[in-house]
Amino acid sequence: xxxxARPLAPEFVPSDVVHRDAExxxxxxxxxxxxxxxxxxPSLLVGPSGTGKTCIARYTVDKLREEALDVETxxxxxxxxxxxxxxxxxxxxxxxxxxxxxRTSTPQDELVERLREYDEAPVVVILDEVDQLEDxxxxxxxxxxxxxxxxxxxxxxxxxxxxxxxxxxxxxxTASSIRFDPYPTQELVNILTDRARWSLRExxxxxxxxxxxxxxAAGDARVAIMTLREAARYCRREGxxxxxxxxxxxxxxxxxxxxxQKNVERLTEDQQALYEIVQEAGEIRPAALYEAYQNRxxxxxxxRTVRNYLEKMERxxxxxxxxxxxxxxxxxxxxxx
DNA sequence: CCTCCACTGGAAGATCGGGAAG
DNA sequence: CTTCCCGATCTTCCAGTGGAGG
Numbered sequence: 001x002x003x004x005a006r007p008l009a010p011e012f013v014p015s016d017v018v019h020r021d022a023e024x025x026x027x028x029x030x031x032x033x034x035x036x037x038x039x040x041x042p043s044l045l046v047g048p049s050g051t052g053k054t055c056i057a058r059y060t061v062d063k064l065r066e067e068a069l070d071v072e073t074x075x076x077x078x079x080x081x082x083x084x085x086x087x088x089x090x091x092x093x094x095x096x097x098x099x100x101x102x103r104t105s106t107p108q109d110e111l112v113e114r115l116r117e118y119d120e121a122p123v124v125v126i127l128d129e130v131d132q133l134e135d136x137x138x139x140x141x142x143x144x145x146x147x148x149x150x151x152x153x154x155x156x157x158x159x160x161x162x163x164x165x166x167x168x169x170x171x172x173x174t175a176s177s178i179r180f181d182p183y184p185t186q187e188l189v190n191i192l193t194d195r196a197r198w199s200l201r202e203x204x205x206x207x208x209x210x211x212x213x214x215x216x217a218a219g220d221a222r223v224a225i226m227t228l229r230e231a232a233r234y235c236r237r238e239g240x241x242x243x244x245x246x247x248x249x250x251x252x253x254x255x256x257x258x259x260x261q262k263n264v265e266r267l268t269e270d271q272q273a274l275y276e277i278v279q280e281a282g283e284i285r286p287a288a289l290y291e292a293y294q295n296r297x298x299x300x301x302x303x304r305t306v307r308n309y310l311e312k313m314e315r316x317x318x319x320x321x322x323x324x325x326x327x328x329x330x331x332x333x334x335x336x337x
Numbered sequence: 338c339c340t341c342c343a344c345t346g347g348a349a350g351a352t353c354g355g356g357a358a359g
Numbered sequence: 360c361t362t363c364c365c366g367a368t369c370t371t372c373c374a375g376t377g378g379a380g381g
Contacts, residue, residue: 085366106356107365286344305369307345326343326378 001235001243007198008229010222013058018194019187020056026178027060027151034122034149035068042143042150042172046157047180050220053153056180057126061151070121079129079315084108084138091115091125112141115148123148131160132315136168143171182219189214191221192228200232205243212248226255260334263316271309273297278319279332286328 006012017024023045033040045053061073074094081087088111095118125142127133131154142150154160157177161169183191192210213231217224230251231243240247264275270293277292278284284292294300301309310330313319320331 083366301368302370303344304346304371308369311346325345325376328344 001201001204001241002199002232003201004199007195008225013055017059018190020052023056023178024060030176031064034071040149042152042175044175044177045153045180046177048155048182050222051180051182052221053180054128057151057153061124072121072123075126077128078133082132082134084135087138115145126151128153130154140168183221185214188217188221188224192224195225195228204241209243209248216252223255227251230254263318270297270301271313274309275313275318278330282335283329283331289330
């Protein structure tokens with residue numbers, strides 16, 4: 001029943017976007033100075049996950065490239081490349097293919113210097129999940145590179161601004177921020193209809209099934225599309241030719257589990273042990289957690305290191321830290337409501 | 338009110354691994 | 360080969376926070 005799986009992939013950018021005209025237009029207008037050879041102010045796309053920020057950023061930047069031929073548009077996901085060094089490396093890698101940059105032994109300052117020297121074309125960097133960047137000073141360096149402009153993407157504006165120093169804050173004042181809200185159900189249905197039309201056999205789905213998916217996705221397009229994909233896979237496994245209600249029911253928890261599983265796999269052995277303990281306990285106090293951890297692994301790290309792990313796992317949305325100081329407990333994000 | 342103490346998280350320094358330079 | 364230098368990771372140290380209990 002699947003004719004083309006690509007439109008169901010998380011990173012797919014459609015050649016035409018729906019329901020985000022205003023956002024696209026604002027972002028296009030922000031970037032327009034590039035065509036005249038001027039440097040645009042940074043743009044800041046803010047909103048919860050699955051509201052189309054990444055998609056619209058990539059889409060708009062691609063359009064810009066069609067109009068102004070020599071624009072480079074490197075994309076960095078700061079969740080994956082969270083250290084300043086890796087972010088810089090990724091940008092340069094996309095710009096120059098980084099042939100002679102070796103993973104270590106090239107100091108960070110030199111990477112910045114190379115970015116400054118790059119003058120072949122104006123550069124628009126998309127920094128996705130920029131609130132996950134652990135050292136925001138890098139933004140300041142990037143702001144000062146002439147010929148480089150930025151599209152910043154963050155879940156919550158406060159999370160970003162809260163950590164910034166004054167000099168960065170004042171720089172970001174000039175940024176125009178574009179707010180993304182969760183999709184209403186009908187818009188999700190339309191998005192799903194497009195994806196289904198591009199990727200599934202025509203007679204394989206009905207709008208009522210897509211609507212069920214849209215309703216359960218709570219405004220999150222990523223969850224909706226992943227659910228559709230899981231449902232289609234389920235049908236293929238079971239040899240069904242039609243998207244059924246059973247398939248949709250199966251798909252929703254599976255889509256969520258898949259997102260979770262991806263995050264767990266990225267953890268180290270120690271971190272996975274911690275995650276298991278929290279998962280088994282449901283809710284656990286710090287001292288008990290550390291004690292259980294010491295018993296579980298052969299060569300336990302110090303408690304301070306464990307706190308760094310927990311912070312990281314919280315950013316991955318695997319666990320939640322509830323309360324402060326003495327009242328702190330760690331909760332499995334899955335059972336947390 | 339005050340003191341205790343479990344807990345947090347910043348800062349600085351040690352150590353590791355890998356590539357470059359000598 | 361050794362030495363040097365880098366980022367990444369982990370440890371050590373510690374000031375700060377706020378709830379519990381005198």
